[in-house]
Amino acid sequence: MRGRCSWVTWKLLHSIKPPELSRSCSGYVSRVRYLMRLKEDDEACREALKSGSFLLYNNLAPLLKSNNNIYKPAFLKASDLETILKKIGGDKHIVSESVLLGCNENGEAQFSLDVGDLDRSALEQQCEGVFVDLRKAFFMLSGPEAPIVTKGQALIRWHQTNGFCSATGQPTVRNQSGSHRICHSSGITYYPKMSPVVIVLVSDGSRCLLGRQATFPPGLYSALAGFCDMGESVEEALRREVAEEVGLEVETLRFSGSQHWPFPQSSFMVACHATVNPNKTQVSVDKAELEDAHWFTFEEMTEALQLKKPPRISKGEPPMFWVPPSFAIANQLIQEWASQQQLTRN
Numbered sequence: 001m002r003g004r005c006s007w008v009t010w011k012l013l014h015s016i017k018p019p020e021l022s023r024s025c026s027g028y029v030s031r032v033r034y035l036m037r038l039k040e041d042d043e044a045c046r047e048a049l050k051s052g053s054f055l056l057y058n059n060l061a062p063l064l065k066s067n068n069n070i071y072k073p074a075f076l077k078a079s080d081l082e083t084i085l086k087k088i089g090g091d092k093h094i095v096s097e098s099v100l101l102g103c104n105e106n107g108e109a110q111f112s113l114d115v116g117d118l119d120r121s122a123l124e125q126q127c128e129g130v131f132v133d134l135r136k137a138f139f140m141l142s143g144p145e146a147p148i149v150t151k152g153q154a155l156i157r158w159h160q161t162n163g164f165c166s167a168t169g170q171p172t173v174r175n176q177s178g179s180h181r182i183c184h185s186s187g188i189t190y191y192p193k194m195s196p197v198v199i200v201l202v203s204d205g206s207r208c209l210l211g212r213q214a215t216f217p218p219g220l221y222s223a224l225a226g227f228c229d230m231g232e233s234v235e236e237a238l239r240r241e242v243a244e245e246v247g248l249e250v251e252t253l254r255f256s257g258s259q260h261w262p263f264p265q266s267s268f269m270v271a272c273h274a275t276v277n278p279n280k281t282q283v284s285v286d287k288a289e290l291e292d293a294h295w296f297t298f299e300e301m302t303e304a305l306q307l308k309k310p311p312r313i314s315k316g317e318p319p320m321f322w323v324p325p326s327f328a329i330a331n332q333l334i335q336e337w338a339s340q341q342q343l344t345r346n
């Protein structure tokens with residue numbers, strides 16, 4: 001039997017018609033509830049496709065548009081997308097392959113769509129935009145716009161790589177919004193997946209510890225990170241990763257924030273600050289995981305934070321030390337640590 005609460009919610013959701021919704025869902029709660037409905041109700045989602053806006057990707061590279069050298073994700077209106085598809089000889093039915101992304105401030109549904117099969121340069125010309133590799137796009141977009149672009153890519157990638165049931169090998173079928181895929185043979189429902197990762201900035205009170213993997217660009221050092229093992233809490237994963245990678249024992253930890261990270265597959269980054277005993281700071285690096293890790297002073301960190309772009313590499317010179325840019329949560333941890341140090345020094 002349906003509980004009173006869920007019945008009221010159900011009535012609320014189903015009594016609102018899509019046109020009314022699109023006019024009235026500027027509030028956060030309305031937008032969330034509209035999205036909730038679009039996720040599960042195929043008919044409502046098909047309706048929203050007719051008036052929504054679309055962020056295109058070409059083989060996972062998002063379409064960006066520049067205005068006076070300020071780049072933004074190039075969302076296209078449904079009608080404009082249809083016109084452009086017609087002009088370049090694309091099939092208008094590919095629109096139904098779009099994946100629901102969100103709902104903008106005006107209450108319009110947003111979708112992401114990979115158009116990798118269509119002529120890239122013709123599309124760029126028609127849309128007056130450019131498809132940019134996501135890693136490069138990060139440097140071109142302002143902070144608040146990056147998450148929706150990475151979300152769109154992550155969802156498209158998830159659908160591209162989850163076309164078959166891992167139990168039966170049979171094809172999986174998506175719902176209209178793309179919020180899940182079902183194998184009708186086994187009855188298993190698959191939802192888009194992220195792997196939990198802990199990322200931690202370790203401090204001994206006056207210095208902080210950063211490491212680099214051999215695959216990092218020259219000179220880049222970041223906070224320590226690692227995937228959570230099955231059954232572990234964030235706290236356990238964090239203690240283990242620090243012990244494994246640098247041979248230190250964490251004494252305290254404090255949550256800072258979290259971030260979806262699209263590379264190489266979707267991760268859910270949980271960021272924390274941690275401290276170690278200032279008398280037990282001898283680092284022993286696990287060379288299988290890290291090329292190097294060492295303690296950095298406040299002055300070194302402050303200087304690295306000034307760099308807004310990866311530094312140029314000069315021939316014969318040792319690479320300059322730099323830290324992840326502002327779109328990475330590692331940067332947030334470093335900024336917070338530097339501010340804290342600044343306070344204690346004043």
Ligand SMILES: NC(=O)C1=CN([C@@H]2O[C@H](COP(=O)(O)OP(=O)(O)OC[C@H]3O[C@@H](n4cnc5c(N)ncnc54)[C@H](O)[C@@H]3O)[C@@H](O)[C@H]2O)C=CC1
Nearest residue numbers: 195197222225226227261263264267269324328329330331
């Ligand atoms: N947003 C940010 O600020 C930062 C993000 N990261 C991300 O954190 C992630 C984890 O960092 P790592 O030091 O590489 O992790 P890690 O220290 O756990 O080492 C990676 C190894 O863990 C194993 N592994 C266990 N579970 C895995 C899973 N679910 N997926 C992939 N590999 C798994 C593999 O053998 C892999 O080679 C990376 O994807 C990296 O891109 C790392 C630093 C900064």
Ligand SMILES: [Mg+2]
Nearest residue numbers: 224225226289
């Ligand atoms: Mg690691």
